[in-house]
Every structure is written in C-alpha cells, then in structure tokens.
Amino acid sequence: MALLKLKDRAMEAYAVARNAANFSLLDSDLHGVFGENWESLNFSEAGELLGRGGLTGEEVLIVCVETADEINLDPVDAYVRAAKRLDMNVVLIARDISPTALHHLLKLGADDFAPYPLPPNALSNIFDGLRSKQMRRTEAPARKKHRNGLILPVYGAAGGVGGSTFAVNLAWEMAVHTRKKDLKVALIDLDFQFGSVATLLDLPRRDAVFELLTDPDTLDGETLSQSMTSFKSNLAVLSSPPEIMPLDIVDAKFMQKLLELLRQKYDFVVIDLPKALTDWTADVLNVAETYFTLLELDMRSAQNVMRYLRVLRAEDLPGEKIQYILNRAPGFTDLSGKTRIGRFSDSLGIEVNILLPEGGKAVTASGDQGVPLADSSPKNALRKEIKKIATTLVDMALEARAAVN
Ligand SMILES: Nc1ncnc2c1ncn2[C@@H]1O[C@H](COP(=O)(O)OP(=O)(O)O)[C@@H](O)[C@H]1O
Ligand SMILES: [Mg+2]
Incomplete structure (x- = not known):
C-alpha cells in the first residue's frame, strides 16, 4: 500500500539562469563539485520550486546573472531573498554585470560570487569555504529547527462523506502516536465558510484567524502562531474564522506562504479542505505528500470524483497523489460488498486502497461532544482503522527520514 510516495535522489544544488546556454561552461564545474546531484532551472521553474516549498534548505542555490538581467533584477532578487529565508547558501555567477548590481545582490545576502567563465577551481574553493563556515555555525547554539513537514490534505468528494471526521481523528491519532517523540502535528481547517474542526474539537473560533485572512499581507510565523490554538496542548489547530x-479571500500566493510556514514548523500538517474548488486548490495539491479523498459507495460520490478528475487532468495536476478512501464501506460479512467496490473503482478508473467502516451513532455523538473518537469511544471500529492509518503514516515517514539521513 503506497501511503507515502518517497522522494527520489537528494538534490544538493540548483543552478538558476534566465538562459542556461549563456553559462554552459558551468556544467562541468558543477559536475565536478556535485556529481549528478544538481539541476539547472530556468526562472519560472525556480519560482515554482521555491513557491511550492520544494526545498529543505540544505541545498545550494547558484544564481547566474548576466547583463540582460540588470534591466530587471526583481526575479533574481526574489530568489536570493527566498533562499536566504530558508537559510540556504547562495552563490552568484556573474557574467559582465556592473559592480552596482553585484553589490546589490551581495547585500541581499548572497554568500559569495564568482565571475563567468570561472577561473580554475573557483567553484570548489567557494564551496570549501562555505562548508567550513557551515560547520562553525552548527557548532554554535542550535538554530531553530526546520522541520520540513509532510502536507496531508483531506478532501471529501461529496457533502457528509466524512472528510472532517477523518481529518480530525487522523490528526489526533498522529499527535497521540508522536507524543513522546520530537514530532509536531498540526490540523488546519481551510474551509473558511463551514469548517467544522472547531466544533468537532470544541475549540474557540479565533478573531486572530479573521484578521489574518482579511489582512493576508501580515502573514508570518508570528501572526500564524497567534491564530492557532491547541487541543490538549498536543495538537496545534488552525480553525476557521468566527x-x-x-x-x-486569500490567493494562491498566500496559500503557498501559509503552507511553507506550516512545513517549517510542523512534521505533519493535516488539512481539512472545503468541497469547493478554489484558486488555491492546485497549490495545496502540489505540495501535498498524499492527498486523501473520501468517498462513499454511491452515485453522488462517483459523479463528483469523475468531474473532479476531469479538472485535474485539464489543469495538468498530479492526480497520482490522490489516495482514495471509501468511507462507510461494506464489511467483510457483506458478501456482495467486495464485488460492488471492485465495480465502483473500475468504472471510475481509480484504486481504492483504504476502507473505513461504519462507526454507528457513536461517531456523530463524539463530534457533538467535541472530542476525538480516541477519547469518547476508543474501541469504535472507525477509530481503530483511522488509528492504524495514522501510525502507519508516522512510522513510514520516520523510516523515510532515517533512510535519507
Ligand atoms: N464511518 C462513519 N460512521 C458513522 N458516522 C460517520 C462516519 N463517517 C462520518 N460519519 C458522520 O457523518 C457526518 C458527516 O461527516 P463529516 O465528517 O462532517 O463529513 P464532511 O466533512 O465530508 O462533510 C457526521 O455526522 C459524522 O459523524
Ligand atoms: Mg467537513
């Protein structure tokens, strides 16, 4: 069962240039230092990578600038600033640019620069220098940990299919499972209209959330923290506004920034999504590790999924990230159930790997009390299944991390 799709080879460096052909001699220099673990990006690819938070902060950003870039240094500015926010090392490769432009970029925080074409060994000397600087820094008092969390959105294909119930209980089970580990879990309600996370966990709807959404330019680590509450001080929660x-009310840029901030602060970010498609749906899907989509064995879910997949295809969005969950699935005593599930998924051309059982009246009662199932009815069949998924997710993520380090 592919719950988490693991990242492939670890990139150590990205070389950004408006026109890589003008810096073609750089390839062999980079190859000498990074082997296969570097990639060349044009401006829009670099913007996309930084925007979707595809970087851990360990990589080096090599920014190539030439005379033509001086007319408009804004994109270059933006990359240097974004990379420094992630605390990355930034090296400029300057081809015939004025001392003024170079000075400007170095002031923005670029760590070093070299002229193009590169003098022999220039690049490896620069990286040796940066590496020893880095080592001195890591010996210094620990900096704030950058967690590089996994984004786990939950989408309900039709009203009432159990999206919020799954999101809330999944997040809580993950928080319980990671209690004694140095791992942080957050639950984010992005349904600004009818979000029910606050109700399901009996948490206040905070004015700070309203302020954050009405004045989106103020979004930063500080205002985000002020907007969040916690459930039993174990699960960080951003609930919908009062x-x-x-x-x-927020645009794609806000969403990208919000998700990036959340990834920095938390190891697991469970998101309860609204039913409606928005300007920022694609941004959530793009940064998602796995995108849970709940459905039921009925025509309503089937038709919505079909229409939804059509949009994803038209927009060229990564549909392969979707993990379908069938809620209120027929149990093993229902002999025709398996056949019906098979027919259902075949007709939609999807794979349903996760089945959630009917949990009875206890599920709604638990939501009405404002507590997760773990607290109100720990032996409930639905609770047991969600707990299994939560522990599998945490354990797989930890294994994947151990393999990378
Ligand atoms: N597996 C289940 N067994 C029993 N009740 C469920 C189950 N899943 C969801 N429910 C109930 O169905 C209702 C709708 O669920 P909810 O999570 O609010 O759906 P959504 O967020 O997708 O609209 C709630 O009353 C919830 O308690
Ligand atoms: Mg809901």
Whole structure:
C-alpha cells in the first residue's frame, strides 16, 4: 500500500539562469563539485520550486546573472531573498554585470560570487569555504529547527462523506502516536465558510484567524502562531474564522506562504479542505505528500470524483497523489460488498486502497461532544482503522527520514 510516495535522489544544488546556454561552461564545474546531484532551472521553474516549498534548505542555490538581467533584477532578487529565508547558501555567477548590481545582490545576502567563465577551481574553493563556515555555525547554539513537514490534505468528494471526521481523528491519532517523540502535528481547517474542526474539537473560533485572512499581507510565523490554538496542548489547530468568509479571500500566493510556514514548523500538517474548488486548490495539491479523498459507495460520490478528475487532468495536476478512501464501506460479512467496490473503482478508473467502516451513532455523538473518537469511544471500529492509518503514516515517514539521513 503506497501511503507515502518517497522522494527520489537528494538534490544538493540548483543552478538558476534566465538562459542556461549563456553559462554552459558551468556544467562541468558543477559536475565536478556535485556529481549528478544538481539541476539547472530556468526562472519560472525556480519560482515554482521555491513557491511550492520544494526545498529543505540544505541545498545550494547558484544564481547566474548576466547583463540582460540588470534591466530587471526583481526575479533574481526574489530568489536570493527566498533562499536566504530558508537559510540556504547562495552563490552568484556573474557574467559582465556592473559592480552596482553585484553589490546589490551581495547585500541581499548572497554568500559569495564568482565571475563567468570561472577561473580554475573557483567553484570548489567557494564551496570549501562555505562548508567550513557551515560547520562553525552548527557548532554554535542550535538554530531553530526546520522541520520540513509532510502536507496531508483531506478532501471529501461529496457533502457528509466524512472528510472532517477523518481529518480530525487522523490528526489526533498522529499527535497521540508522536507524543513522546520530537514530532509536531498540526490540523488546519481551510474551509473558511463551514469548517467544522472547531466544533468537532470544541475549540474557540479565533478573531486572530479573521484578521489574518482579511489582512493576508501580515502573514508570518508570528501572526500564524497567534491564530492557532491547541487541543490538549498536543495538537496545534488552525480553525476557521468566527464569521463566514469567501474562500477566495486569500490567493494562491498566500496559500503557498501559509503552507511553507506550516512545513517549517510542523512534521505533519493535516488539512481539512472545503468541497469547493478554489484558486488555491492546485497549490495545496502540489505540495501535498498524499492527498486523501473520501468517498462513499454511491452515485453522488462517483459523479463528483469523475468531474473532479476531469479538472485535474485539464489543469495538468498530479492526480497520482490522490489516495482514495471509501468511507462507510461494506464489511467483510457483506458478501456482495467486495464485488460492488471492485465495480465502483473500475468504472471510475481509480484504486481504492483504504476502507473505513461504519462507526454507528457513536461517531456523530463524539463530534457533538467535541472530542476525538480516541477519547469518547476508543474501541469504535472507525477509530481503530483511522488509528492504524495514522501510525502507519508516522512510522513510514520516520523510516523515510532515517533512510535519507
Ligand atoms: N464511518 C462513519 N460512521 C458513522 N458516522 C460517520 C462516519 N463517517 C462520518 N460519519 C458522520 O457523518 C457526518 C458527516 O461527516 P463529516 O465528517 O462532517 O463529513 P464532511 O466533512 O465530508 O462533510 C457526521 O455526522 C459524522 O459523524
Ligand atoms: Mg467537513
């Protein structure tokens, strides 16, 4: 069961250039230092990578600038700033640019620069220098930990299929499972209109969330922390605002920034999504590790999934990240159930790997009390299944991390 799709080879460096052909001699220099573990990006690819938070902060950003870039240094500016925010090393490769432009970029925080074409050994000397600087830094008092968390959105294909119930209980089971480990879990309600996370966990809807959404430019680590509460001080929660707000009150840029901040602060970020598609749906899908989609064995779910997949295909979005969950699935005593599930998934051309059982009245009662199933009815069949998924996810993520380090 592919719950988590693991990342492939670890990139150590990215070389960004408006036109890589003008810096073609750089290839062999980079190969000498990084072997296969570097990649060349044009401006829009670099913007996309930084935007979707595809970097851990361990990589080096090599920014190539030439005369033509001086007319508009803004994109270069933006990459240097974004990379420094992640605490990355930034090296400029300058081809015939003015001392003024070079000075400007170094002031923004670039760590070093070299002229193009490169003098022999220039690049490896620069990296030796940066590495020893880095070592001195890591010996210094520990900096704030950058967690590089996994984004786990939950989408309900139709109203009432159990999206919020799954998101809340999944997040809580993950928080319980990681209690004694140095791992942090967050639950984020992105349904600014009818989000029910606050109700399901009996948490206040905070004015700070309203302020954050109405004044999106103020979003930073500080304002985000102020907007969040916690459930039993173990699970960080961003609930929906006290007043109903339009879903497009924030744009894709806000969402990218929010997700990046969350990834930095938490190891696991479970997101309860609204049913409606928004300007920022694609951004959530793009940074997601796995995108849980709940459905039921009925025509309503089937038709919605079909229409949904059509949108993903038209927009060229990564549909392969979707992990389908069949809620209120027929149990093993239901002999025709298996056949029906098979027919259902075949007709949609999807794979359903996770089945959740009917949990009875206890499930709604638990939500009404404002507590997770773990607290109200720990032996409930639905609870047991969600707990299994939560522990599998945490354990697989830890294994994947151990393999990378
Ligand atoms: N597996 C289940 N067994 C019993 N009740 C469930 C189950 N899944 C969801 N429910 C109930 O169905 C209702 C709708 O669930 P909810 O999570 O709010 O759906 P959504 O967020 O997708 O609209 C709630 O009352 C919830 O308690
Ligand atoms: Mg819901």
